Amino acid sequence: xxxxxxxxxxxxxxxLMSGVGAVLILLVDTRNERAEVxxxxxxxxxxxxxxxxxxxxxxxxxxxxxxxxxxDAAFIMAAGLMLGGVALxxxxxxxxxxxxxxxxxxxxxESLSRMWLFVIAITLHNFPEGLAVGVGFGGDKLSDGVPLAxxxxxxxxxxxxxxxxALASEGYxxxxxxxxxxxxxxxxxxxxxxxxxxxxxxxxxxxxxxxxAAGAMLFVISGEMIxxxxxxxxxxxxTFGILIGFAVMMVLDIGLG
Numbered sequence: 001x002x003x004x005x006x007x008x009x010x011x012x013x014x015x016l017m018s019g020v021g022a023v024l025i026l027l028v029d030t031r032n033e034r035a036e037v038x039x040x041x042x043x044x045x046x047x048x049x050x051x052x053x054x055x056x057x058x059x060x061x062x063x064x065x066x067x068x069x070x071x072d073a074a075f076i077m078a079a080g081l082m083l084g085g086v087a088l089x090x091x092x093x094x095x096x097x098x099x100x101x102x103x104x105x106x107x108x109x110e111s112l113s114r115m116w117l118f119v120i121a122i123t124l125h126n127f128p129e130g131l132a133v134g135v136g137f138g139g140d141k142l143s144d145g146v147p148l149a150x151x152x153x154x155x156x157x158x159x160x161x162x163x164x165x166a167l168a169s170e171g172y173x174x175x176x177x178x179x180x181x182x183x184x185x186x187x188x189x190x191x192x193x194x195x196x197x198x199x200x201x202x203x204x205x206x207x208x209x210x211x212x213a214a215g216a217m218l219f220v221i222s223g224e225m226i227x228x229x230x231x232x233x234x235x236x237x238x239t240f241g242i243l244i245g246f247a248v249m250m251v252l253d254i255g256l257g
Contacts (some may be wrong), residue, residue, distance in 0.1 A: 004196045007134030008250040010145055011192025013134055014153035015126070018185025021160030025168055034237060036165050037229050039158030041241020043227040046155035047129070048242070049249035051221070054136055054148040057080075059210030066204055073207070080211025081218070084128070091124060122163055125224065129156075129214035130191025135209040137192075138179040138199030147256040149156040151249040156185055158231045 049091040050058045056077060063073035129152050137145030167177035229238035 003138055003200045004134075004193055005138040006145065007192045007196025010137055010149035011130040011133040011152075011195075012186075014149050014156055014192075015130060015188030016182075017153040017156035017183035018126075018160030018163070019178070019182030021157035021162075022164035022181025024161045025077050025174055025177060026165045030151050036162050038241040039240050040162050040225060041229045041238035042245035043155040043162070044229060044250075045242035045245025045247075046151050046249040047217050047221050047225070047245075047251065048183065049246040050132065050148055050151045050155075053250060053253040054151065055132060055210045055214040055217075057205050058136075059207040059214070062210065063207035065213045066207070068207075071158075076207050077211045077214075080208045081215035084212040084215025084217075085219040085226075086215075087212070088124070088128065088216045088223075092223070095120060095124060123187045125220050126184055126187045127191040128213060128220055130188030130229050131195040131209075132213035132217055134190075134195025134197075135199055135206070135213045136194035138206050138209060144195075147253040150256060151252050154248065154252070156188075157246065160185060241244035 059077050059080070060073050063076050064070070068076060081206040133145060133149045133152055136148035163184060164174075164181040166178055168174055173179075195209060195213060199206045226238075226242075229241065
């Protein structure tokens with residue numbers, strides 16, 4: 001299977017899991033904040049482990065296989081990591097969006113409704129995930145991308161649930177919240193196609209692509225997800241969510257990889 005197609009399909013499958021998670025609001029009380037913070041912590045833990053085991057470690061291996069020394073590989077990953085983080089910082093600074101707790105960020109956008117500002121924020125969040133999956137399929141073995149796609153898909157279930165839950169709590173109908181939750185996941189195959197296509201241009205691009213995706217995801221985790229989970233002194237619940245998510249993704253990566 002061509003690498004861009006594999007990256008697209010893998011990230012599409014992962015993105016669709018957001019819709020699966022969104023449907024779960026039909027089964028629960030939309031005011032269940034404890035479930036929301038625990039599941040968001042789980043998502044952050046999965047992404048954190050995916051950044052480490054599915055992007056940084058394989059990126060170092062790819063750089064070494066390309067002839068780089070250990071120090072050169074470390075600098076490539078560090079530089080790519082910073083580029084990914086800066087890129088997400090710039091996008092967040094210049095794209096108007098709004099978080100459920102953090103409020104409005106970026107330039108003013110009076111012409112956009114609050115719902116669309118939420119959607120933009122979620123889209124900015126999901127694109128790096130799709131990019132990471134696409135890059136993950138850029139190596140010599142398609143199976144290298146499977147654990148990453150599985151992990152991102154797994155964390156998209158609680159993430160889609162949290163998005164739909166937050167929209168429902170804001171007064172949107174459950175059907176509309178589910179639809180928006182599904183649509184926000186569909187930006188991931190776009191990122192997957194971009195990531196997979198980029199790393200097919202040259203083997204030398206692969207470690208840079210993995211590092212860039214890792215930096216973008218770390219920016220999202222540290223700048224948005226963890227602050228959301230630890231708002232209003234929620235105790236150890238979000239921390240255990242992160243630990244569980246990290247452990248699950250680590251098992252997936254080691255077991256499937």
